[in-house]
Amino acid sequence: MGKLDHKVAIITGSTRGIGKAIAHEFVREGAKVVITSSSMAHVEAAVAEFPPGTVHGCRCNVVAMADIEELLAAAVSRFGKVDCFINNAGISEPFRSITDSDPDEWGKVIETNIIGAYNGCRVAISYFLREHINGKVINMAGSGTERGSNTPWISAYGSTKAAIARFTFAVAEEYRHRGISVMLLHPGLVRTGMVSADHPTPELLRQLATFSTILDIFAQPPLVAARLAVKLASSWSDSKTGIYLSALNSLRKKRLLLTYPFRKILNRIDRRTY
Numbered sequence: 001m002g003k004l005d006h007k008v009a010i011i012t013g014s015t016r017g018i019g020k021a022i023a024h025e026f027v028r029e030g031a032k033v034v035i036t037s038s039s040m041a042h043v044e045a046a047v048a049e050f051p052p053g054t055v056h057g058c059r060c061n062v063v064a065m066a067d068i069e070e071l072l073a074a075a076v077s078r079f080g081k082v083d084c085f086i087n088n089a090g091i092s093e094p095f096r097s098i099t100d101s102d103p104d105e106w107g108k109v110i111e112t113n114i115i116g117a118y119n120g121c122r123v124a125i126s127y128f129l130r131e132h133i134n135g136k137v138i139n140m141a142g143s144g145t146e147r148g149s150n151t152p153w154i155s156a157y158g159s160t161k162a163a164i165a166r167f168t169f170a171v172a173e174e175y176r177h178r179g180i181s182v183m184l185l186h187p188g189l190v191r192t193g194m195v196s197a198d199h200p201t202p203e204l205l206r207q208l209a210t211f212s213t214i215l216d217i218f219a220q221p222p223l224v225a226a227r228l229a230v231k232l233a234s235s236w237s238d239s240k241t242g243i244y245l246s247a248l249n250s251l252r253k254k255r256l257l258l259t260y261p262f263r264k265i266l267n268r269i270d271r272r273t274y
Contacts, residue, residue, distance in 0.1 A: 002030025003234040008079040010034045010071060012062050012120060013089030015046035017192035017274055018140075021222035022086065022229045027054045029230050034075040034082075036060040036089070062089045062116030068123045081131070084233045085124035086138045087117040092157035092194050095204035106156045113160035114167070121171055125180060134179040138232050139168045141186035141246070153203055165244075172242035181241045183232050187225035188248030189218045191273045216269050217260045220247060 009026050013019045014035040023033045023046075033055045037043050043057035056078040060067045075082050090113045093105045117139050128135035144151045144158025145165045151158025165184060172182035189195070195215065200208060225247040237243060246252075263269050 002028070003230055005030035007031040007083045007233065008034075008075060008081055009084040009086060009233060010036070010075050010082055010124075011086040011088055012036050012060060012071075012116065014086075015039075015042040015057075017194070018187045018190055018222045018225055019086075019088040020046060020049075021226040021274065022088065023055065024050070025223065025226035025230050026233070027051065029234075031084075031233075032056075032079045034058060034071065034078070036062075036071060060089075062087075062119060063111055065119050065123070068119045072123050072127055076127075081133065082124070082127060082135065083133065084136045084138065085120055086140075086229065086233075087120040088140050089116050090140060090142070090157075090160070090194075092154050095153045095201045095207070097153065097203060098155055100203070101156075109156035110160060113157070114163055117164050117167065121167075121182070125171070125175060125182075128180050129178065134181070134238070136181040136183065136233055136237060137171075138183050138185050138229060139164050141165055141184050141244070143189075145184075145186060146246075153207070169242055176241055179239075181232075181237050181239075181243070183237065183241065183243040183245075185225065185229055185232060186244070186246035186248060187222065187228075188220050188246065188252075189215065190222050190225065191215060191219050191271065192222075193273065195219075216264070216271075218248060218253065218256050219270070220256075221270060221272075222274050 009031050011019050011023050014023045015037040023035050026033050035055055036058050038061050040059040047055055047057040058071050058074050060071045091109055093109045121137055124137050142161040143149055144161035168184045228245045228247055
């Protein structure tokens with residue numbers, strides 16, 4: 001018996017990185033999953049990695065409300081219902097100061113991350129209310145969410161994560177007595193394409209030594225976050241809302257910091273990009 005048997009989940013931005021790890025863990029726990037990307041080629045490649053019949057792939061631009069509505073309709077058509085909607089899709093801008101930033105790139109981060117989360121919440125909650133489903137929405141936190149978590153050089157990304165936290169808790173309060181759980185998950189620091197130094201900006205090159213050390217100390221595989229996502233989507237969160245779980249809470253931070261010298265000496269630092 002899996003923790004998510006007979007559940008159906010939509011996970012946006014789930015053809016790679018954290019989203020794909022969550023999708024794999026959901027399938028292992030018995031769920032059916034709809035995965036998405038703005039690229040159909042990425043969708044097709046990711047679907048091939050899963051056991052037949054466990055996932056359905058859709059191209060989706062989360063900024064377009066119509067795309068989200070079509071996504072939910074496709075999920076219901078394929079699997080009969082939706083129990084959980086995870087607003088995972090998100091982007092970050094290149095590592096630059098605000099005066100060196102490109103206004104269009106900066107604005108695209110705001111649009112994708114915040115409007116994408118709004119669209120997902122609006123469509124999912126409307127569906128849960130209409131169908132009388134005690135559904136679950138999981139939004140993704142990140143650097144910038146917690147007090148004191150400053151994000152120099154990626155100010156757009158950090159601003160969106162702070163806003164998404166406030167948005168999540170506001171929506172959770174709105175539907176507190178309607179049987180819908182609206183929750184926030186911080187995946188911690190994960191080596192994905194978003195934090196890759198493959199194409200560094202001049203500013204990142206200046207900060208690279210510090211940035212690389214921070215990754216070595218605190219980066220974790222996406223499975224840590226994926227298991228927390230399973231917990232939020234499971235019966236554990238029934239009748240709860242406004243929950244915040246972090247894959248990099250204070251206790252885990254201390255453990256990673258204390259074990260770093262030993263992991264470095266023993267060459268046990270995972271530097272894979274997920």
